[in-house]
Amino acid sequence: MGTRVVVVGGGPGGVLLTYLLARGGVEVTLLEARHDFARRFRGDTLAPGVLEYLDDLGLASDLLAEVPHTRSDAFRWHTPERTYRLVDYRGASKRFPFYALIPQARFLPWLAERATGFGATVRMGARFSDLLRDGERVSGVRYTVDGEPHEIAADLVVGSDGRSSKVRAAAGIEATELGASLDLLWAAVDQHDDDPPSSGLDLFARPGGTIALLDQGTGQWQLGWSIPAGTFAEVREAGVEPLVDALGTVLPWLVDRVRATVRSVNDLTLLPVRITTVDTWSKPGLVLIGDAAHVVSPVGGNGINLALADAAELANLVVTGADPAELERRRRPGVEKEQQGQVRIERAAAKRNAAGVTGPPTALRVLSNVPGFSRLAARRSRVPMAAPVPAIAGS
Ligand SMILES: Cc1cc2nc3c(=O)[nH]c(=O)nc-3n(C[C@H](O)[C@H](O)[C@H](O)COP(=O)(O)OP(=O)(O)OC[C@H]3O[C@@H](n4cnc5c(N)ncnc54)[C@H](O)[C@@H]3O)c2cc1C
The missing domain is CATH 3.30.9 (D-Amino Acid Oxidase; Chain A, domain 2)
Incomplete structure (x- = not known):
């Protein structure tokens, strides 16, 4: 029998993972607590590198053609004196020189439908309640639908249930605040x-x-x-x-x-902006991805992109039969670097705000005048996506 995976939480990380696993021939069930994908004020910014990844899967042109969205080629900071074009996404990708701003409420059902097309089971209104264990190993989950208890066995449980992850708590994994300002x-x-x-x-x-x-x-x-903050x-x-x-x-x-x-x-x-890390992303039979493993600040708009990058990397590991715990070794350093940068940026911004100084920090104001700087900033802020393995890419 192949690996049976249960994904808890149908946010961007969970839905992309479900899609990729189903596409790669893995038996996968997604449990989502809500009855629909409606949600507002979330991270809706698909980065150029993510669009390239979706393009490699043959998804990007349909997504951009079928799902209403806008495209942003720059992040701009306006002061009374002038406008600073701080990050210019035209330098980030030849194929997709922009961020696509697509509400999750539109993106998630679109992708979930494609996951079911590859044979994934998507259970809406299915609320995770506890982990099943076989000795030290996680062997499935308990969940409820309309108050009725259910159980499902799994070779791998993935906690993609967001910043207040119940899966993480049930696994006894501690989350630590790094200090959002x-x-x-x-x-x-x-x-x-x-x-x-x-x-x-x-x-x-x-x-x-x-x-x-x-x-x-x-x-x-x-x-x-x-x-x-606070x-x-x-x-x-x-x-x-x-x-x-x-x-x-x-x-x-x-x-x-x-x-x-x-x-x-x-x-x-x-x-409430959070920047959070956890002691470990995995236990035997269990892996955390996305906000369940690392909450980032909206600075940079990458919460959604990091969750998608986790999903891409984990799908490759599962489909090739590699150890899912390897995800943390591959992804954690990049995520931590992003978080440390955010802590610094937020602290500096809070200090400037308290002192009544508004607008970008002086160094950024100066650098934004240097030709090519804002395009370089876009290239440097790329979220790396693992190339899909052949079983997923279909090549
Ligand atoms: C309220 C909120 C506002 C945000 N606003 C912004 C923003 O303005 N800008 C920005 O860049 N980022 C924002 N973010 C962050 C961004 O949306 C996330 O980084 C991104 O969505 C992470 O994706 P994810 O798949 O890891 O988790 P999530 O998108 O959080 O998805 C988790 C999913 O798990 C489901 N779930 C939770 N508990 C259970 C359970 N017990 N059983 C089953 N399913 C469960 C939830 O319903 C949800 O669908 C926001 C996040 C939140 C929570």
Whole structure:
């Protein structure tokens, strides 16, 4: 009998892994707690290297043709004085010189449907409750559907159930905070035909922080206010007006729409930013991927891409019969490097915000004037994706 894999959690990591395993001929079942893939304000930014990977699988052109999205060729930071084009994705890939901004709510069902086309079982509304064990080895999972208990045996259980992973907790794997300095408050408002052009990934310096303006092709702008980590209670106490006033200093054309939509701070969605590591990504019979193994900050927009890169690497290991625990050796150093960079960037940003200094750090302002710098920055920030092994690539 071949390897039977149970994947717990149908976020980007879990759904891509399910697709790849099914495509590689592995018997795989995905358990997703929710009844659908609807979700808002998640990491929706597919990096150029990820698009190349999907292209190698023959998926990218259908995805980009069938799923509404926008394309961003630059990350821009606007100050009252000028706009800095800090990262220019035109330098990141010849085939896909852009980030594709595709809401997870559209990307995940599209990919899950293709996974079932290769024979994967996708169980929606299936909530993981505990691990089954055979001695020291994880041998399957217990889960519930509408409160009814079920069990499923597996040679490998994959915990891809996100930042608050129950699989991780059941395995007794500890998560440690590395120290995020910022939290985010999200809102969405309708777009109008005569709105100013955007790159899709724009950041505006405002007094005391930044406001992100994102466009994922939903007909709405996604707006994100950064606030110092752990200050949400104070922000709620102060009410929504200071946030709207701050918006008025940088995006005055959106103020009326935000006032009409965001009547109180409760109408905003809080993302407590986390940067988290775990002692180990695996135990016998079990592997963690994506946010379950490493939560990253939205700085760089790579949470989704790291989860997808884990899935690509793990699928190769499973399909070739290699040790799944090898995933950590291959992926952890790159993830930790990204996390350490984020801790530094967030700390520096929090200090500058507290001192009332807004906009990019001086070094970045200077470097962004150096020809070729922003394209180099895009190449250096690439998330490496393992090339699919022949059984997956179909070649
Ligand atoms: C609320 C939130 C907002 C975010 N906002 C941003 C952002 O603005 N920008 C950014 O770059 N990144 C953001 N991220 C991070 C980004 O979305 C993640 O890095 C990325 O989605 C990680 O993918 P994943 O597959 O590892 O996990 P997730 O996308 O978290 O998926 C986990 C899946 O597991 C399922 N699940 C959970 N518990 C169980 C269970 N017991 N049984 C079965 N299934 C279960 C969940 O329903 C979910 O579908 C956000 C994350 C969260 C949680």
